[in-house]
Amino acid sequence: MLREAFYGIRRFDAFQESLGIARNTLNDRLRRLVDEGRASAGTVEVDARA
Template identity: 60%
Template sequence: MVKRTRFDGESCPVARSVDVVGDWWSLLIVRDAFDGSRRFGDFQRSLGVAKNILSARLRSLVDNGILETVPAGARHEYVLTAKGEALFPVVVALRQWGEAFAFDPGEPHSQLLDRRDQQPLRPLEVHAADGRMVTAADTEVRKVD
């Protein structure tokens, strides 16, 4: 088996983030947690992932502080932590990118709606400190020496 490359020593925040939640199962578990899944069986039914893979991903998400386990009768449930909740804009950005580029025009797909008015969310935007919208062309990365 090929050993996975670790990025937890990188100076790049994107690399470190990918190290924690970058595989698709972890991101889909986080998505399902936002959608209300809390028990192992809920995640397993939704994702159809092998139990050993799901168990490893849940353990990793707990170990990295994205999820925590809380007692629920004789078992336990997985709940997003504040660190996990902070992934909401990441999940929304992936969803909005997918809506724009991963479906044919008119192809049906799930929608994320505002509970208050049942309307889709506005597209996410990135803003500079002064409030103006910025694109990749307006930014630069200052590398650590």
């Protein structure tokens, strides 16, 4: 997961697609990384024109 973040993946669905893991597993792992201070959580604004 850290490799994907290093290479520029920022969206949950992109992490899921790249890693091929279940949403609940990805959520748990991302939450752990944030809790340990190894990653930061944020929100992504969606462009309504897209």
